[in-house]
Amino acid sequence: xxxxxxxxxxxxxxxxxxxxxxxxxxxxxxxxxxxxxxxxxxxxxxxxxxxxxxxxxxxxxxxxxxxxxxxxxxxxxxxxxxxxxxxxxxxxxxxxxxxxxxxxxxxxxxxxxxxxxxxxxxxxxxxxxxxxxxxxxxxxxxxxxxxxxxxxxxxxxxxxxxxxxxxxxxxxxxxxxxxxxxxxxxxxxxxxxxxxxxxxxxxxxxxxxxxxxxxxxxxxxxxxxxxxxxxxxxxxxxxxxxxxxxxxxxxxxxxxxxxxxxxxxxxxxxxxxxxxxxxxxxxxxxxxxx
Numbered sequence: 001x002x003x004x005x006x007x008x009x010x011x012x013x014x015x016x017x018x019x020x021x022x023x024x025x026x027x028x029x030x031x032x033x034x035x036x037x038x039x040x041x042x043x044x045x046x047x048x049x050x051x052x053x054x055x056x057x058x059x060x061x062x063x064x065x066x067x068x069x070x071x072x073x074x075x076x077x078x079x080x081x082x083x084x085x086x087x088x089x090x091x092x093x094x095x096x097x098x099x100x101x102x103x104x105x106x107x108x109x110x111x112x113x114x115x116x117x118x119x120x121x122x123x124x125x126x127x128x129x130x131x132x133x134x135x136x137x138x139x140x141x142x143x144x145x146x147x148x149x150x151x152x153x154x155x156x157x158x159x160x161x162x163x164x165x166x167x168x169x170x171x172x173x174x175x176x177x178x179x180x181x182x183x184x185x186x187x188x189x190x191x192x193x194x195x196x197x198x199x200x201x202x203x204x205x206x207x208x209x210x211x212x213x214x215x216x217x218x219x220x221x222x223x224x225x226x227x228x229x230x231x232x233x234x235x236x237x238x239x240x241x242x243x244x245x246x247x248x249x250x251x252x253x254x255x256x257x258x259x260x261x262x263x264x265x266x267x268x269x270x271x272x273x274x275x276x277x278x279x280x281x282x283x284x285x286x287x288x289x290x
Contacts, residue, residue, distance in 0.1 A: 001288045004276045005255055006035030006080060006165060007109060007212060007246035012060045013039040014050045015250045019060075023067045025252030027075045033278055034255075035078040036064050037109050041090040042083070042100060051084070061103050076278055078106035082167055085112050085157035092163040107277055110157050110209070111167030115150045124150050124172045128182040131175055143186050147172055151196040158207040164277070165244065166204060168214040168227040170197070177223055188229065197232050205239035210275045210282065213266060216248025219257040226262050233269040242275035242284070263287060 009015030010022050017025075019036060026034040038060055039051045052060055061079055068077040081100060083092030092110035093099040100108060114121045117138030122131050139146040150172045158166070175185035186193060204211060213233070217223030228236070236243065245262045249255045266274065266287060273284045 001274070001285055002033065002276060003029075003031045003256070004033040004035075004244065005031060005247050005249065006033075006037060006078065006107060006244065006277065007082065007167065007214065007216070007248040008034060008036045008255070009038060009082075009248070009250045010036065012052055012056060012063070014048075017252050019063050019067060022249070022252055022255070023071060023075065023077060026255055027071060029256055031075060031255070033076045033078065033276065035080045035107060035277065037080040037082040037107075040081040040083045040100070041086065042081075044090060052081075057103060078277065078279055079103070080105050080107040080109060080164075082109040082111050083163065084114065085110060085153060085161065086114050087116060087153065087156060091157065091161045093161045094164075095162040106279055107165060108163035109165045109167040109212070110161055110163035111171075112150060112153045112157060113171070115146065115153055117146065117149065122146065125168075125174045128175060128185075132182060132185070144192060147186055147193065148196055151200050155200055155203040158203045158209065163209060164282075165210045165212050165246075167212060168216070168248065169200065169204070169211055170228045170232055171217075173227065173229060174217060174222060177217075188231075194231070197235055201232070201235040201239055201241070204236065205241050210242045210244050211236055212246040213243055213262045214246050214248050215258040215262055216246075216250075216254070218261075219247065219249070219251075219254035226258070226265060230265060230269065233265060237270040242282070243271060244275045244277075 010019040041051050045053050064079040085091050092108045094108050120138040122134035135146045214227040247257050
């Protein structure tokens, strides 16, 4: 199979290595296509230094274009963003001139990290203790409402934005694997949760986006399986939603972390092919486990 990854972070956001170092490692690992996707919430920034700074977009785009030329003929490099969706503030949109269209990205990953409640937000993949405190404060301690609000934000993003890949579509599951003695936040087998997955799978199918099988939580040690869960992945397959495998790499050593396991999960869900981008549209390749 063509070895690809479209979810790559660098020191332009919260990655630990330069874009140049990530490209070099991808080439050495035998990748044929590498997409960079720095965290972005254009035109805003944050106080945690997670996202590209408001004045850093041109430098980021310029560096990825430089690397694209340097590796031409050896490694296809694509320019992208992992763009946050926060209603009324920022959205992943490659068609809207007020959003990312001005940077002419090759692709966008649309992700929900911040979930708005009454007077504040919680971070879906944030630290367990802080997430629970914020759910208590901004959702009155109603976990079901807080989790449902995460998926509703994702569905709103799918309805209102134009992007290519849906990032870690059930990253809220991180809260069921967190350490620190907090215990799981919710039961993934309860009927209400499965209903949220089904509604979200329908919205994904209607939007036409690709869903990533994301191994980043495994690489960073807080998950033992990728996003999305096997149950969610089966729902996506049943609705003919295309998938690709991404590592969500923040370090070069994680660029192809647990790809074999991700392929196996795709096969078990019923997939026989993976989607990929080469700068000339969406294409498909047959899954091979050799």
